[in-house]
Amino acid sequence: MTFDPTLSLNAVVVNLIVTQDGHVPLTQGALAHAAFLDLVRAADPELAGRLHDSGARQPFTISPLRGLPAAQPNAAGYRLRVGHRAALRLTLLDPALFIAFLQRLLAAGPELRLRIGDVTFAVEGALGTPGSHPWASYTTTAALRQAAGAESRIRMLFASPTAINLGEKGPARQRMVLIPIPQYVFAALRGAWNRLTGDDIPIEFEAWVADYVFVREVRNWQTAVYQIKRGTYPGGLGDVTFEALDTGSPHVRTLNLLADFAFYSGVGTKTTMGMGQARRL
Incomplete structure (x- = not known):
């Protein structure tokens, strides 16, 4: 394997709004992971299957939910009500994965939903350009090395x-x-x-x-x-x-x-x- 200078690296902040009251657990990583794979599966089932079955390090990362209530959660987690805004950060380190993500966003439009715990979120938008959010940007491996x-x-x-x-x-x-x-x-x-x-x-x-x-x-x-x-x-x-x-x-x-x-x-x-x-x- 030789160095690939064209490999794209994308960091995207997905803005969410609660559409159905419910709880999310204290840590949501596994549920956010599953929600992301569901999103990819809707656009590219074969790719989602490979990601799910792969034992290798996967070409993406997911953050915990951002923007959770400041109040102390209870044993069931955080209680979220309709209208509460949160965000999820994804990094996509494989062009095919980024394309599948974009395809799903564009195909579903304002009807796109993510379910984490027993809370349903609508996707309000996604930020992925440099300067749009402190945790969002994109580059290539060559540009990163040169900079x-x-x-x-x-x-x-x-x-x-x-x-x-x-x-x-x-x-x-x-x-x-x-x-x-x-x-x-x-x-x-x-x-x-x-x-x-x-x-x-x-x-x-x-x-x-x-x-x-x-x-x-x-x-x-x-x-x-x-x-x-x-x-x-x-x-x-x-x-x-x-x-x-x-x-x-x-x-x-x-x-x-x-x-x-x-x-x-x-x-x-x-x-x-x-x-x-x-x-x-």
Whole structure:
């Protein structure tokens, strides 16, 4: 596999309005995931089937619902009433997936509905152009690589629980990193970038990050438990500034590239279920 410079990356914020009272659970990632696959299935059943059955990392991410009530939820979740507005963010990293999404939006028009929990939402619109929303934009892999800067300080917001899965080792069945250790954050992004684009950022980059990239500042970091189906997944979220001390290295540009890429790819595990939403500040 060789680097694909034309691969499109899209981040879309879908604005929703409640059309039927109901509850959504405290974490909605799995339900939002299912609602998105239903949307794709209506436009391209074969593509939706491949996404559902694939064991590989899938070429999209989904946020938790945005704009939920500020009041404390109860055990059943959030009570939403007709007229309440919310939003769902999608990133689409496959041209066929983006086309299917657009086809469904255009074909259904104002009649398009999404069901999350026992709440039915109408789709009021979708924002996907640069500047239309802080979490919306589009680019290509070539443009992203060309635009990568050489800033030694990189500030990032991890907006939903984020965890790096290091896999099994010996008696440890699951090793999750819940704090923003640069070595693990950028190793995860390097792997995601290489798999998606066909690029070959070398493993030496990870060793350089381990030696020369540190956390300069952490703001409002907290850990949370994220419920997905019948399992629980811990994660961390907050505002972090990373700093590269070896500012003359060509790896600094790679560091910036991967920080920019996180906007589209998410960071860590379960990004198709609401975890790992991230962007630069």
